[in-house]
Amino acid sequence: MNDSKDRMELDPLDPGWWDPGFWLRFHGRVLSDAEAELARRRIAPDMSLSEVVFRWRKPLVPLTLLAATLAGIFVMVNEEPGPLYSPVALEEALILDVEGDPIPTVLGRTAELDETAFLTSAGGFLP
């Protein structure tokens, strides 16, 4: 098969056949649109970390302020009425909801009573 000889005449499908300036304009458009990305690539490898930070400084400061303001508003709007518990001392916490005499009281009595009386009062000894 001789492909060159059999080549079909498809030129009408080429926009450049109809409009000789088409491809030049197309090329110009692509390069024009690509210029920003090309410029970024030209700059990017030469930039140090401090330069990158410096470049971000201007947009970053107002953005940070805005974010902080929004966060503050959010916290204020969603603020709960307060904790459901109140602070208690450790000693108080030990006797809270405990039936019978609290241990410190029992211990306080032992100084005056003998061992039998202490165990009886604690409920652990039946004579």
Added chain:
Amino acid sequence: MTEKAEARHPLKLDERVSLLCLILNKKTSSRVRKSELRERTDGDLVRAALEGRTQDFGVLVTRYMRPGYLVALSVTGNPEDAEDVAQEAFLVALERLEDCRNPEKFGGWFLTIVRNRARNLLRRERLRRGEELTPEISPGKGGPAEDLRRMEIREQLEEGLKGLSEVRREVLLLHDLEGWKHREIGERLGIPDGTVRSHLHFARKHLRDRLGMFHGGTPEGEAL
């Protein structure tokens, strides 16, 4: 060349002239320039484009704008959509240039981007109307009658292509319109040379049959 025009086109005057020669006149004085352009591999150009060199990226655009358009046309079947897709694909390719793992195979990678974007466009059935770049049909030497005849030929070709599979349309256009060899097409479309030949053979046969029908001849008639 005015400053305004220079600003519109980032290439220098002599580069633009060589580009214009390359595009418009494949057989004349542009041979030297053309060979200069051809000497640089895709890999060289991609590496330069990665560093933001406009001129080198411009050579890549020159090299692949027509193939990109033809692949997009193969998928969409619509010249305006093909133009949009090809143009956008260059920008996408530039933005993702780091993803091109083998810069020497930029062509195949780029045409894949074109194909995917064209398919997405079809899927969404979205017609974008951007700044007009559509061909302004220049008056032919033969006057309005000749223009009408040319328009009819284009419509018949477009209609005939619709009956082909996507890959056969691509092979046919890249070979017979862009002038790529079987090996080049095979490399860039990722198919064996023999398959390219087969697709080309059947695509031509189908199109000739279709065009023969348009012209009222026998199905095997040589319409063009």
